[in-house]
Amino acid sequence: MNIVLTGSISNVGKPLAQELVKKGHSVTVITSKAERIEAIESLGATAAVGSMFDADFLAATFTGADIVYLMETLDAAGDFFDKDVDFIGAISQIGENYKQAVLRAGVYQIVHLSSIGAHKKHGYGILEFHYNVETILGQLPRDVSIKFIRPVGFFTNLFGLIRTIKTKGAIISNYGGYKKEPWVAPADIAAVIAEEMENPFAGRTIRYVASDEVSPNEITHALGKAIGKPDLQWQVVPDEQLLNNWLSIGFNSQIAHGFVELQASQGSGVLYEDYYRHEPTLGKVKLDAFAKQFAAAYNAE
Structure with a gap:
């Protein structure tokens, strides 16, 4: 074709x-x-x-x-x-x-x-x-x-965490914890x-x-282990603080507000309501395999 x-x-x-x-x-x-x-x-x-x-x-x-x-x-x-x-x-x-x-x-x-x-x-x-x-x-x-x-x-969206991990020593978001979500x-x-x-x-x-269903804490553990930072933490901050952080570094307002609302919907679980009504068979690539890719990108920067 x-x-x-x-x-x-x-x-x-x-x-x-x-x-x-x-x-x-x-x-x-x-x-x-x-x-x-x-x-x-x-x-x-x-x-x-x-x-x-x-x-x-x-x-x-x-x-x-x-x-x-x-x-x-x-x-x-x-x-x-x-x-x-x-x-x-x-x-x-x-x-x-x-x-x-x-x-x-x-x-x-x-x-x-x-x-x-x-x-x-x-x-x-x-x-x-x-x-x-x-x-x-x-x-x-x-x-x-x-x-x-x-x-x-996308697992690959997590590459965007590299700069924050290197500068702040942690993953920072407006949600976190042990609740699993799909990636x-x-x-x-x-x-x-x-x-x-x-x-x-x-x-x-x-x-x-x-491909996989894992929690923020599981992601933190896997990525931290892969990059040699086993004590890496996922820090949860209020929506307003995260928004102000992004605006302060010059993010477009639509982008900053849009990602804060998106991540809040991940934390509440409402983002996944329709997904779980039509839940697919998971693919082949799991978090541990991606963590190796993440470590390679982290060490290359």
Whole structure:
């Protein structure tokens, strides 16, 4: 099949492209940076350089595809320290561009990488943009089949803790403790997407993806052990303190408020209500395996 992937060779995109090429599919990877062409071609895929904000480019690239994989990230909208960026609005525009490109290109099979929390507009902070894009894509004609993939929090997001651990000597959040929550590895997401691309498409479907279920304290123990800091602590602070910390270092207000609300929903458990109504089989990558990756990144900085 001819498959077009958005998102370049990201944590999910790279293993997904590798798997699809291995299975004999013709794969085109969209990237915004020409310097990634060589890396994409080394995977056996074709690179298409352009922007997700360019609907004409997207439509031209999607034309002739049997399946298009759509994804969007906050990074595509701008820098977290740029106080003027409307991240929610910018990503909604990407969703609109996707919708128009799919219509113009005549694509009838879509896999969309969404997120846990996309089932509801409010209550999960910055995840609102996933709800918005799912809603926009849902406006496509009913003969366009869409598989919405909803992963939980990425293990790789924990790399963002490295700076705080090194400067503060602890993990700092507005929730913590012994309550388990689901996490996912990008490799397991890629495996699910590759599987879904080879399964029949019909209507609109939703599939959650997770790799392991662990508590904040278990994460702290595993990461601390891996980096040689067995006494590493996960410190819980009030929402307002965390928000003020992030604003004081220059975070965009929408980003700061959005992540505080998101993490509060993790702590209360409300983020996972729909997930547990459609609980998936867990993937292969567990916390201990990720902790080794974390240690490598920690020691490299």
